[in-house]
Amino acid sequence: MRLKSFTAPTMAEAMEMVRVELGDEAIIVSTQRAAGTKGVRITAALEPEDADLAVAELLQEDTSSAAEAVREALAKHSVPQRLAERLVNAARTSGLADPVMACAAAFEAGFTFAHLPEHSAPRPFMLVGPPGVGKSIAVAKLAARSVLKQRQVAVITCDNIRAGATEQLAAFTKILEIDLVKARGPESLRRAVEATAGMFDLVLIDSPGINPFKQTDIDFLQSLVEAADVEPVAVLAAGSDPAEAGEMAEAFTGIGASRLFMTRLDTTRRLGGMLSAAADAQLALCDVSASPHVASGISPISALSLARLMIPTPAPISEPHWTDEAEAS
């Protein structure tokens, strides 16, 4: 802020002096009778346009470069050391000065991104994952997204293990006016998938939550995948431990999964687990779910949107946080 005082015989003249010297942007912070004379004395303040930038730079001084900002963000998200090191190096070699862009470049180099198609796909998708990560909701969300694009969607569930699992998904498919087909085991799934041939743009399959560290569970899932020639999509909840998520993801890669669908972003503050799962198991990041509502909160993820999640841009200064807080207390 620049502060300057002006003295003139009348208020109007003093104001004119302020306008001429500081321009229209200046604000009057004080007016008083000038000492010893009959004139007035105005003090005006001006905030140069680059002032906010200068302060932002001051606050950024500890992170000397974009790569350091990326390192800080990755550490904040509990990204394991070795993966973080690799990404920071990629951010550095990108030569980009903006932390978000450098981070996006590193993600572009370190991960693959492959959205699940909305309009049509030759192979059915089967969402697989451990119990309780939100597979059924993910199926409902994907179905809703395509139905709203006027696509013909078939939904099949193989989850006859958990009590109420079929009923839960049926509640959603009913709203979408889709018949929920139930399949019991590999052979039943094969027939159900064959029955959809040529009639639907997209076939989505829900699967029972299995223990990825138990061979019989994995074998069962594999038999489902092979029987009906479907593409398994690994579904994992964000916020899990990086090492656990990595090993889980590897188990799903073993049965042919090549994409990772991340859920529960809205209840998560750290993405280290998901990045580690994608890196360890060489899974492509596809879509994310960040809302419990079926009609919203599913988004394809890209290197840039992921970088924006990891390095949030600071809130604009104009927001009157302070006064809100004062009133509340």
Place this chain on the structure above:
Amino acid sequence: MTLVPESPTLAPPPAHRVKGRNVVAVASGKGGVGKTWFAITMTHAIARAGRKALLFDGDLGLANVDIQLGLMPKTDLGSVVAGRLTLNQALVPFPSGGFDIIAGRSGSGTLANIPISRLQMLGDDLALLANSYDKVVVDLGAGVEKTVRLLAQNAGVVMVVTTDEPTALTDAYAFIKVTHMERPGTDMRVVVNMANSTREGERIYNTLLKACEGFLKISPPLAGVIRRDLKVRDAIRNQTPILTRSPNSEAAADVEAIVERLLKK
């Protein structure tokens, strides 16, 4: 039913919890506005109001609380930073004032270059130590460096001291701006020191307030005005707190009024 393609967001970050709710930091932006004197007098007034008070000399570059009080502390922050003492071991009682002090340095050189991680630990330790006091007053260094900001962020209230000088006003504004940008919602209050009259002081506060409202859209309240008083210089020269030497002076009364309002909440 509509499908709104929103960009995904993560869970919102945790609300910033101030570690030391009862910590009052004294900042200024510009040096020489009477920050250290105010911190000492405020701590003294808190003690005289019957509360248990600690004065922490957080002016790491030019610590001088001990000098203003004529102390020769055997222990100081330097030993704490070096790891020879814990923070509570560095406490020095100041019996004539009825409060405790952690001195900035006693010949151990400047602490201005202390690593940030070490400073964070120091801030955590101070917040812990603050639990055994009613109020802890932290005398911050001048300026807006990282070290100053870090200590300010641990405080429940930040008193920003200014005078009527344009440089003091712009530097106080700079401190408020940087603190607000880094941590919106910080409870900052303005103290106008060395004012010719209470009314004049309020006018100076209004100048700063208008700038804050105009450019930052925030309205830091006025903690109080301290009138210019020759007894202040007299007390500092004699290395005696003003509330001991001239308890009935105008400046002393003004600080006591600020403390009374601070303790009422």
